[in-house]
Amino acid sequence: MIPEQVDTGTVTSTDPETAEESKRPRIEPRAILKRLQAESPAFRDSKPLALKIDASILARYPDFDRKNLRIALRMHTASTKYLKSVDRGGERFDLDGKVAGEVTEEQRQHAAMTLKERFAAVAKQQREKREAEEAERRRDDKLKQLVSKFGR
Secondary structure: OOOOOOOOOOOOOOOHHHHHHHHOOOOOHHHHHHHHHHHOHHHHOOOOEOOOHHHHHHHHOOOOOHHHHHHHHHHHHOOHHHHHHHHHOOEEEOOOOOEEEEOOHHHHHHHHHHHHHHHHHHHHHHHHHHHHHHHHHHHHHHHHHHHHHHOO
């Protein structure tokens, strides 16, 4: 009896760039962000970044993979410190800290709206927590009153 060959569904890439990316060790997004913050004044100071800066980063740091770089950039640009910087407006900066464009009014307004929503969500959570603590305190006080009244 001859065993049958089974197709395992393994896909092999013929694209040399994809094959090369899969062979090299992947740098995690947080490590990418730490490295960029250590080596770039724009990242370190959370200045507004130049548009399409990902292409410049990949050219300068060939050991970064595109997917994890995008995740790292999303983490950086979603930070409150970065959004406040964009909200203030002004210039955008490249990796070397040189001016590379302006923050538009629309981008500034988007950052302001995102910050407002974020602060409102935090305030709502804090309010709900205070209300829950107050309700718990009232319930405990009521139980103490009942125990003192009916307890022996």
